[in-house]
Amino acid sequence: MKKKILVTGGTGYIGSHTSVELIEEGFDVVIIDNLYNSEAEVVERIEKITGIKPALTVFDLCDQDKLNNFFEKNRGIDAIIHFAAYKAVGESVIKPLEYYRNNLVSLMNLMDAMKKFSIPNMVFSSSCTVYGQPEKLPVTEDAPLQPAISPYGNTKKIGEEIIRDTTVSGIDIRAISLRYFNPIGAHPTAIIGELPRGVPENLVPFITQTAIGLRDELKVFGNDYDTPDGSCIRDYLHVSDLSKAHVVAVKRLINGMNKKNYEIFNLGTGKGVSVLEAIHSFEKVSGIKLKYRITRRRPGDIEKIWADPSFANKELGWKTVYSLDDAMKSAWEWEKNIWNSKK
Amino acid sequence: MKKRKIILITGGAGFIGSHVVRRFVNNYPGYLIINADKLTYAGNLENLTDIEKTRNYRFEKVDIVNKSQVIDLFRRYNFDGVIHLAAESHVDRSIAGPDEFVFTNIVGTVNLLNSSLDIWQNNMEGKLFYHISTDEVYGSLGQNGAFTESTPYDPKSPYSASKASSDHLVRAYYNTFKIPVVVSNCSNNYGPNQFPEKLIPLAINNIKNNQPIPVYGKGENIRDWLYVEDHTAAIDLIFHKGTAGETYNIGGNNEWKNIDLIRLLCKIMDRKLGRKAGTSEKLITYVKDRPGHDLRYAIDASKISNNLGWAPSLDFEHGLEKTVDWYFANQKWLDRVISGDYEKYYDQQYTRR
Numbered sequence: 048m049k050k051k052i053l054v055t056g057g058t059g060y061i062g063s064h065t066s067v068e069l070i071e072e073g074f075d076v077v078i079i080d081n082l083y084n085s086e087a088e089v090v091e092r093i094e095k096i097t098g099i100k101p102a103l104t105v106f107d108l109c110d111q112d113k114l115n116n117f118f119e120k121n122r123g124i125d126a127i128i129h130f131a132a133y134k135a136v137g138e139s140v141i142k143p144l145e146y147y148r149n150n151l152v153s154l155m156n157l158m159d160a161m162k163k164f165s166i167p168n169m170v171f172s173s174s175c176t177v178y179g180q181p182e183k184l185p186v187t188e189d190a191p192l193q194p195a196i197s198p199y200g201n202t203k204k205i206g207e208e209i210i211r212d213t214t215v216s217g218i219d220i221r222a223i224s225l226r227y228f229n230p231i232g233a234h235p236t237a238i239i240g241e242l243p244r245g246v247p248e249n250l251v252p253f254i255t256q257t258a259i260g261l262r263d264e265l266k267v268f269g270n271d272y273d274t275p276d277g278s279c280i281r282d283y284l285h286v287s288d289l290s291k292a293h294v295v296a297v298k299r300l301i302n303g304m305n306k307k308n309y310e311i312f313n314l315g316t317g318k319g320v321s322v323l324e325a326i327h328s329f330e331k332v333s334g335i336k337l338k339y340r341i342t343r344r345r346p347g348d349i350e351k352i353w354a355d356p357s358f359a360n361k362e363l364g365w366k367t368v369y370s371l372d373d374a375m376k377s378a379w380e381w382e383k384n385i386w387n388s389k390k
Numbered sequence: 391m392k393k394r395k396i397i398l399i400t401g402g403a404g405f406i407g408s409h410v411v412r413r414f415v416n417n418y419p420g421y422l423i424i425n426a427d428k429l430t431y432a433g434n435l436e437n438l439t440d441i442e443k444t445r446n447y448r449f450e451k452v453d454i455v456n457k458s459q460v461i462d463l464f465r466r467y468n469f470d471g472v473i474h475l476a477a478e479s480h481v482d483r484s485i486a487g488p489d490e491f492v493f494t495n496i497v498g499t500v501n502l503l504n505s506s507l508d509i510w511q512n513n514m515e516g517k518l519f520y521h522i523s524t525d526e527v528y529g530s531l532g533q534n535g536a537f538t539e540s541t542p543y544d545p546k547s548p549y550s551a552s553k554a555s556s557d558h559l560v561r562a563y564y565n566t567f568k569i570p571v572v573v574s575n576c577s578n579n580y581g582p583n584q585f586p587e588k589l590i591p592l593a594i595n596n597i598k599n600n601q602p603i604p605v606y607g608k609g610e611n612i613r614d615w616l617y618v619e620d621h622t623a624a625i626d627l628i629f630h631k632g633t634a635g636e637t638y639n640i641g642g643n644n645e646w647k648n649i650d651l652i653r654l655l656c657k658i659m660d661r662k663l664g665r666k667a668g669t670s671e672k673l674i675t676y677v678k679d680r681p682g683h684d685l686r687y688a689i690d691a692s693k694i695s696n697n698l699g700w701a702p703s704l705d706f707e708h709g710l711e712k713t714v715d716w717y718f719a720n721q722k723w724l725d726r727v728i729s730g731d732y733e734k735y736y737d738q739q740y741t742r743r
Contacts, residue, residue, distance in 0.1 A: 081394065082422060082448060087466065105422070105467045107394040112513060113468050244445065 049075040050301055051123055053166075055108060055157065056080055056130030057101065058089035060241045061172065061227075064234055064290040065128060067096050072294050076101040077121055079108065080131065084244060092238050108153030118164040126168035126297050129157060132202065135248055136176075136347065139199035150202035151209070158213050161220055168300035169222040170293055173207055175282075175313070175352055176200035177226060184319070185355035188226070188311050196347045207311070214309040221308050223296045228282035228315035228354050230289045232374030233381035240381030241286075250325060251283075251375070255382035258335045265337055267322055269344035272351070278322035280351035282315035285369035285377070289314055295363045306362075315354025316367045325371065332376040396422045398469045400454060400502065401476030403433035405584045406522070409622045410473060411438060415447045417626070424467055426452040427476065436723060437583045454498035464505035471518045472506055473629060474499065477556075480587055481526075481549045485681060488548035495552035496559070503563045510569065519571045520629050521560040525614070525641065526550035527575060530684035537575070538690045539637045546682050561635075570634035574624065577641040577689045580709065581618035582716040586727060590710070593652055594717045595724065597659045597670045607679030609649025612686035616642035617709040620702040627698050641689025642702050649674075658710055662718070 052069055056062040057078030063085075066076045070093070078090065078101050087103060094100035106113040108131055118124070132150045133139065139146040154171075161169065177200065178186050179193025195201035210222045231251040233240030246262075247253045257265040270277035292314050299305050320328075326337055360366045369377075397414060401407040402425030415423050423446055427433045441447055452459050454476050477495045478484065484491045503519065510517045528537040529544030545554040557573055564571040580590045596603050624640045632638060646654075656670035663670075694700045704712070717724060 083445060087448060087450075103466055106396060109394065116468070116512070244443075 050125045051075040053124045053127045058085040062130040063239045064286045065293045068290040070097040078103045081107040128170045130172045136197045136199045143198035146198045170296045171224045173224040173226045174203045175228045177204045180349040187355045224311045230286045231283045232285040232377040237380040237384045265339035266342045270341045280319040282353035285374040288367040292365045295365045312359040313354040319353035328371045329375045333379045395470040398472045400474045403427035407475040408437035415441045426450045428453045455493045460501040473520045475522045484549035491552040499556040521573045523575045525577045527554040531686040536688040536690040572632040574638040577614035579618045602675035603673045604677045614641045617704045638694045641691040
């Protein structure tokens with residue numbers, strides 16, 4: 048029997064890539080998404096890559112009636128990978144209540160339903176944002192969590208705490224939180240990728256949109272940080288690598304290989320890359336000279352962070368295989384693909 | 391807590407439908423509006439370019455006559471409400487070929503009802519199936535009186551018969567299966583984005599291009615006219631405040647003989663085009679009357695007015711002026727709508743008479 052995985056937010060950026068990896072690993076995938084930030088057509092794209100179209104049900108996880116209804120109709124789900132969330136840092140500062148409500152109520156509804164319908168396993172989409180600016184680099188999972196800078200970041204921190212408290216409360220739910228560093232790139236087929244609405248907040252879509260001519264210039268927020276070239280440092284990992292980690296985590300839970308009811312893993316390459324280095328990598332693989340301008344620091348940005356992924360390497364047997372150049376190349380192919388399809 | 395409702399609007403690329411979609415998308419950011427449309431000749435997504443990128447709007451190409459497409463649509467989106475506008479609506483077309491009207495208007499409606507019943511059967515609370523219909527189901531009036539919600543149905547054309555049939559089915563699902571439904575029956579609409587086979591946009595276009603304005607019979611037929619956005623406001627109100635099981639008549643309290651309407655339009659257009667008064671009227675050409683042409687429709691809209699506080703916002707002259715201005719400002723839209731199919735149809739209906 049195929050194991051059945053519910054992917055919430057499965058038409059989104061990381062959700063869609065993870066759905067592809069799951070299907071290719073022989074899992075049965077069902078998706079819930081409210082399409083707040085994505086298109087229903089993504090499931091057809093997933094079908095194009097894998098030959099299988101995951102069943103998409105569109106509704107909001109905050110709607111408990113519909114959620115219960117969904118689980119009544121979809122029995123036998125072995126695990127949930129919970130991606131669905133609002134994720135724009137800047138927007139969260141302006142709309143904190145919407146962010147708390149959406150990201151936390153949906154999580155709590157989902158965990159209630161897990162209890163009610165005896166679904167024992169959850170993989171949670173968390174973020175390195177919970178570390179703030181860590182004192183020691185690379186950052187390990189036991190690094191102290193910092194007060195969150197944005198409501199978005201706080202929803203991830205509180206989300207982890209809700210899951211931790213639930214998994215140790217004596218009910219039959221096990222969970223793994225995956226703290227992503229900076230996912231970039233697109234599927235090697237360039238059929239799915241990141242599809243930001245409006246002006247992107249993230250570096251790589253901004254780079255590719257500038258290269259294609261959609262944006263006049265790329266802004267580099269600050270070159271006076273305490274880093275070798277003065278720009279911020281991040282740990283960029285290919286979204287396909289990241290997605291594979293979810294498959295590994297799901298298998299770990301389903302097969303009962305987890306050591307504790309609640310586990311946390313960093314997902315990164317272990318290598319810090321500066322914003323300017325990322326830009327140069329893109330220029331190298333695309334052959335395009337980018338127009339960029341150094342501007343003031345962006346409030347809320349931390350100076351430097353990169354992962355110590357050795358716990359995930361060892362415990363999950365997972366590590367990144369794609370290079371920064373690979374990721375940039377795939378992001379560029381994807382951007383060109385979006386552009387061509389609009390012509 | 392407040393729920394993010396998912397609302398299906400069928401026929402949202404059509405004339406009235408596109409106005410309803412726009413109003414709901416703009417007024418209710420907390421809803422997800424799914425516009426399902428087959429994109430027949432009357433469906434034009436260019437009506438919605440201003441909102442097509444909005445976060446709470448998505449389009450799905452669906453033929454409501456195709457049962458499996460409807461089932462898939464409802465399986466994907468757990469609709470909280472349905473506003474059903476998809477229909478074949480042109481009386482002349484229903485005379486030339488009634489079959490499509492039976493399929494789309496009757497079978498299509500039943501497919502939507504069945505799927506609504508399927509997803510709502512365990513919990514009807516807060517759900518609503520809203521069927522948009524026409525005053526033509528009531529038949530034809532003499533010189534006096536007006537249709538009320540209790541006027542017996544007496545449809546005369548294949549079009550109105552198909553709408554009457556779908557109205558009955560909607561009410562039957564309310565009585566039999568307890569699906570919360572509302573029905574509204576509205577008089578003739580006019581305004582931006584109306585397909586130029588209908589009287590007012592057709593006349594505007596022909597007057598502008600110095601083409602004959604075809605008028606059926608002697609132009610004595612009387613219709614009540616309502617500006618499309620006033621209809622849309624009524625739909626919004628009924629959807630949110632209407633009582634399940636009820637029917638609401640919507641009308642403009644604005645009866646015009648076709649010939650008087652055309653004359654008024656000619657007057658407005660002469661002024662706007664800088665033509666000498668009386669110039670455009672010379673374009674009026676009487677053509678053989680439509681078979682079974684209903685003499686007069688008039689709507690008594692006192693129920694929606696008394697119960698829900700709705701009233702039309704525009705008088706006819708202002709509404710017509712706004713409409714003329716819109717067609718002038720959107721020549722490109724019109725050019726693109728007037729496709730080969732339309733030209734052929736136009737020939738068939740008017741020039742060979």
